[in-house]
Amino acid sequence: MFVVTVDAEKCTACGECASACPGSVFEMEEVAVVTDNECMGCESCVLICPVGAITLNEY
Numbered sequence: 001m002f003v004v005t006v007d008a009e010k011c012t013a014c015g016e017c018a019s020a021c022p023g024s025v026f027e028m029e030e031v032a033v034v035t036d037n038e039c040m041g042c043e044s045c046v047l048i049c050p051v052g053a054i055t056l057n058e059y
Ligand code: SF4
Pocket: 002, 004, 020, 021, 022, 023, 024, 025, 038, 039, 040, 041, 042, 043, 044, 045, 046, 056
């Protein structure tokens, strides 16, 4: 399974990851929060995040 994590220290809450994600994995609060993990490992969020706050791991 794929698991994404957001570094809350880096996240600027721009919302790009939430817009790009085909799996509705992110919810925007004060920072991007990973909710339901329907991540399919497409890497869109990792590539689009302007501050490199997102990490994708496969387990
Ligand atoms: S890797 Fe793709 S599916 Fe997974 S959280 Fe990022 S944008 Fe969404």
